Amino acid sequence: MAVGIRTVDLRKVYNSPPPLAAGGGFGPRGSARGSKQPKTQVAALDGLALEVAPGEIFGLLGPNGAGKSTTVGVLTTRVRPTGGQAWIGEFDVWKQQVAVKRLIGVVPQRPNLDFSLTAHEILAFHGAYFGQGSKERNERAATLLEKFKLTDRANQMVRGFSGGMMQRLSIARAMMHDPQVLFLDEPSAGLDPQTRILLWEIIREYNAAGKTVLLTTHNMEEADALCKRLAIVDHGRMIASGTPQELKASIPGGYLLRLRFGKQYPDLLQRLQSLGGVREVRSADGTGTDVYADRGGSLIPEIAALAASAGAELNDVHISEPSLENLFLHHTGRSLRD
């Protein structure tokens, strides 16, 4: 039985600076006001409504400080919402904490492993918190260590682990009690590409067993590759949501064609503008021209013909497909990486 997630009008205002891993992030948005008051008020969530279907991989995509981690914090009983409600399955997250904690597994953004324990002990203790018998938890721990390629480190202290190993162990720990809903807060931050792919495989496999996965990321590639549905959040509000394809299709003129001519032809820009499907033409440095359009490859022959008729020499063409980066840029006017 898969379990869904729902929030209604979720709000959170931090009175003190929020902890780094739980969200408000680096941009001191409240500080212009806050500098006069002793307490800085940071609104991390501003009426967020989410609906995650049972058994899907759902991504929260947004820049640092968008409220992603705070959302995860509220849904995992770690952050008290200032307003609104959240449910995991049928349980109200704030009122039925114990029932909720039984259903969820959480991978924090910052490793919080117990440094005085070995990898195996961390998993076994976690299993014990959830009432697993010693045989069961030892077997599960061994299986998970194997899956995350940590078997040879099973009896070593976590202190000496690399960041990637700690991250893998955190995920193994969150899966230890086989939770119905798995939360991953920036799971692939700081992982090498190889480990990232291992992680994606494991997440997909876990999801295939009917479990719901909610992950936050600011990596568009990851959101695109992994998530069935996405919500783009910024300043604690949802900007857009849907499948990655839907979202990308919603960008007007999602394609970007970067052209390079032998030299600048002012007249040519206007003629490009009049081609079917072209939304915007911008002349970049010197001889480069950026064309935002609804279609990509099919525009090329027309552009080439146009250039030829104008006597311009077309040196280079680069087409970029609709991407979530473009979408974010479109909605907020700033890049995800800012």
Place this chain on the structure above:
Amino acid sequence: MFVFIFGRVMVQSGYMPPQYKSLLLPGIMAISMIFTGVWAVAMPVIAEFQFTKEIEDRLLAPIQNYWLAVEKIFAGMVQALIAGLVVIPLAWLLLRPVELNINPLGFAVVTLLVALFSASGGLALGCSVNQQHIGLMFSMVLTPMIFFGCAYYPWSALNSFPILQKIVLINPLVYASEGLRGTLVPKFPHLSTAAVIAALLFFDLLLLFIGLRRFESKSVS
């Protein structure tokens, strides 16, 4: 160390009368228990909330958050009890002869209450103080507590300082030392054991309440 310096050096060198050893023992026990209990709870709480964050995983275990605080208090109490009881054989080794006249029931009640006091005090402190102020906490709270705690002298020794004598009554360590004195070496002047138990119970409940409240509010942001 306390036992050796005060009990052995000071007495042997003739600065203190020999009975002082027996007077000192309960005080040392009280200090040892309270230091251990406060330390054993406050330090892990501060470290786990602020540095390692390892408590986060336990906060996700399917129980109410306050059970974690209860567990910390229990562990702190056990450590405080061990630290207190270890003083007795140690003192017996170093300070022979010490005349003990133990009142078992009273002693058990007082030690348990002192242990609970130290552990819940540690929780309250650990959840209230942030990392920059750990040193301050020890110098501002624990040091005056120890010197005005009637550990090195009976409360009645303050008879000639009536105001101070009243003021120190807000110091829970007074009740700890006096209570242990009353149940271990009753021949010295001490506060009545019933009053001590009542006062310790009051401090226990107060600190337990504060500690649990602070813990609950610290465990969610």
